[in-house]
Amino acid sequence: MFRIMNISRLRIKIDGEGVRTLIITEGCSLRCRYCFNKDTWDGIKHGRKMTASQLYDEISLDRPYFMATRGGVTFGGGEPLLYADQINEFRTLCRNEFSVFAETSLYVSKPAVLTAASCIDHFIVDIKSADPAVYKAYTGGELAVAIDNLKLLISEIGSEKIEVRVPIIPGMTTDVDQQSSVSILKKLGITRFDLFTYSC
Numbered sequence: 406m407f408r409i410m411n412i413s414r415l416r417i418k419i420d421g422e423g424v425r426t427l428i429i430t431e432g433c434s435l436r437c438r439y440c441f442n443k444d445t446w447d448g449i450k451h452g453r454k455m456t457a458s459q460l461y462d463e464i465s466l467d468r469p470y471f472m473a474t475r476g477g478v479t480f481g482g483g484e485p486l487l488y489a490d491q492i493n494e495f496r497t498l499c500r501n502e503f504s505v506f507a508e509t510s511l512y513v514s515k516p517a518v519l520t521a522a523s524c525i526d527h528f529i530v531d532i533k534s535a536d537p538a539v540y541k542a543y544t545g546g547e548l549a550v551a552i553d554n555l556k557l558l559i560s561e562i563g564s565e566k567i568e569v570r571v572p573i574i575p576g577m578t579t580d581v582d583q584q585s586s587v588s589i590l591k592k593l594g595i596t597r598f599d600l601f602t603y604s605c
C-alpha cells in the first residue's frame with residue numbers, strides 16, 4: 406500500500422522529460438536541515454493510503470499527455486524507494502505506456518534499490534554532498550549508505566540513467582566543496598549532474 410501525500414499533475418519538464426505527474430510519497434529516514442517537504446516525515450498523518458491499482462487508475466487521466474510528450478510519472482517524497490515493491494506493482498500495471506522516474510536519496514535498503522532498478526527508467530539521486538561529515542551534519546545519516554547504494558544502482562543499470570544532484574548548501578558548502586563532491590562522484594562513473602544552490 407502506498408502512502409501518498411500529494412499528486413501534482415501536468416508538470417512540464419520539471420521532474421523529467423515531457424508532461425509528468427509527481428507523486429509525493431510519505432516517510433523518509435533522513436532529516437535534512439532544509440528539507441522542503443517536512444510534512445512527509447510524519448507518515449500517514451497527512452496523506453492517504455492507495456494501492457498500486459488505485460494510483461494507476463487516478464493518474465491514467467493524463468495518459469494521453471504522457472504518451473504525446475514522452476512524459477510519465479515521477480515518484481518523489483519523502484523517500485519513494487520505501488515503496489519500491491509498490492512501484493514495481495505500478496510498473497507492471499502501466500507496462501511501457503509511459504516512463505517512470507524517481508527522485509531519491511537512496512537512503513534505503515539494498516533490496517529496495519534492486520527492486521527499483523528493475524522497474525524505474527530514470528533516477529534523480531539527491532546525494533547532497535560526498536563529504537561524510539557534511540552529509541552527517543546536513544541529513545543526520547551516514548554517507549556510506551547512500552554511496553554503497555549508488556554503486557549498486559550503477560552496477561545494475563549503468564550510469565546513463567542516473568542524474569545526481571549536488572547542491573551548494575548555504576552555511577555548509579561552497580562551490581569548491583560542490584566541485585569536490587562532483588570529482589568524487591565522477592570517479593564512481595557518474596556523468597550527469599544537477600548543480601544548483603539551495604534557497605533557504
Ligand code: SF4
Nearest residue numbers: 433435436437440483
Ligand atoms: S531526503 Fe528529501 S524528504 Fe528526506 S529529509 Fe532529505 S530533503 Fe527531506
